[in-house]
Amino acid sequence: MSEFHLYMAQRLSALVMAPFVIVHIGVMIYAIQGGLSAAEILGRTQSSAFWFAFYGLFVVAVSIHAAIGLRTILGEWAGLRGGARDGVAAVIGLGLLALGAQAVWAVTA
């Protein structure tokens, strides 16, 4: 993955997420009215193909975006270089993907 490809992945994942962020915040503002409960959340998301696809794609995009962003911070602020930096960033990306997939499954299964 060249620096240019990482840059493009970062920008494109950001653009993909833009409408997702708006929808997600809108849903949160709606959901938070009258307090939060597991039943209310699951009532909306459980067995929903739409929310599965929505949050599934969101998780993929954010895992890519956050991993590349953190890779930059690891390089410029923590002094990591080369394989070590790429390795840590990859682990972060995969970790977010795994945790996120688990969360998506938990609320939409």
Next chain:
Amino acid sequence: MKIARAHPLWLAYLLHRLSGLGLALFLPLHFWVLSYALNDAAKLDAFLTLTEMPLVKAAEFGLVFLLAVHFFGGLRLIALEWLPWSAPQKTWAAAAVAGSFLVSTTFLLQAI
């Protein structure tokens, strides 16, 4: 020797970086809490009752702010890089939208 650097675009850069970092650190926690929904809805409910606490509501607002700032800052950057607009226009555009977003979000959350 201290370096003088607090000009507007630099502050925007710092805000963008710190908001991204904050969101990236929050995200695993967010995913982990939600994953209780499948096997332990009672534990999820226990976490969710925490959201009634004022401190948690403040933290939630902080997170929404970080997301808004990062989101609009990011759109500003992509516009700066990929669209043939001049720099001040974009900064103002982003500032206006971010400001209005913040105000409206505050209002709506206050209405809860």
Next chain:
Amino acid sequence: MPERDHLTVTVQRGGPGAPMRPQTFEVPAYDNQTVLDVVSWIQQNADPTLTYRFACRVGMCGSCAMMVNGVPRWTCRTHVSKVLDGNAIEVGPLRNLPVIKDLAADMDPFFDKWVSAEGMHHPTRTRDDAIEAIDPVAMDRQEANAGIECINCSVCYSACDTVAGNPDYLGPAALQRAWTLYNDAKDANRDAILDAVSGRGGCHSCHSMGSCTAYCPNELDPLSAIAGLKRATAKRFFGGRKG
């Protein structure tokens, strides 16, 4: 009459082999003093071992660039009254460059990166061909003209925090130079320029913090030039106009 009769000037001394340490001098204050005047006074009257650079002393060559109270500036064009912190000034070698001695920084890395960014012309014609007519108001010519006054003083390079955090980053001056040549209608190999600025430390490492444009003494705009390079590489990726 000046408002004060002396200035307290702290100068960074040292180099490889001798750790950098501050040394303070009391310098007489005069009307219409520049920071270069102050540094010269120290070397001529207080400590002849102080090493510093200057040449034209009229704001054309960029040799006198140093850190003044944390800001990279041309010291011959920095009036003392504009930067005094009470009675005090701090002067140091340009940031982000190795120090040769005291206030003289090693410009080699700056120039090496200038070359690495492929800021060179790729000719389309020979001496036997007619000279190509260039329209001075064409968009690409205006883009190029915006950056060609760069005198390689390294102020932008020293101001940039990305240069500080990323040793591979080519820096604003080198990238701006590449952009001016990319916009030259006579150039035969724009792809080579885009390739050169797309590697590790290329234009995509820029975070648009804008210190380069904020501090350029020639009022150039590397920030926009680098954005232009990003736009050009993105366009090429999506199958747009090739070099």
